[in-house]
Amino acid sequence: MRKTCLSAGRDFPVSHNATVVLIISLCVLGPSAVFIASSFASIRALGRNPSASPKIFTAMIISLAFAEGLAFIALLVAFQLLGQPK
Incomplete structure (x- = not known):
């Protein structure tokens, strides 16, 4: 099964790296942005x-x-979600 992204009625393959x-x-x-503000x-x-x-x-x-704590938690969650098998 191919992963696709629906946009304006078209199918585009979604790159895992992207x-x-x-x-x-x-x-x-x-x-x-929080640091800057x-x-x-x-x-x-x-x-x-x-x-x-x-x-x-x-x-x-x-x-x-x-x-900084929120950034660390967000990166941990992102790595956990993206580390799962495709």
Whole structure:
């Protein structure tokens, strides 16, 4: 049986490698966006209120740790799903 992807009424063969690349790139791009947004917001907040540095730094580290944890879990799930036999 051939795997296909239905798009606009046409059948296209789905490449396993393309699926792997797409899933892993999404697992990397999501947390990268969180890193960018969190870093930008914390630097901007430090520029506005330098005296709040410890609170801002703590919140930034916690958000980055959660984003890193989610990225790690997403990659584990992706490798588990893609490691199953075809």
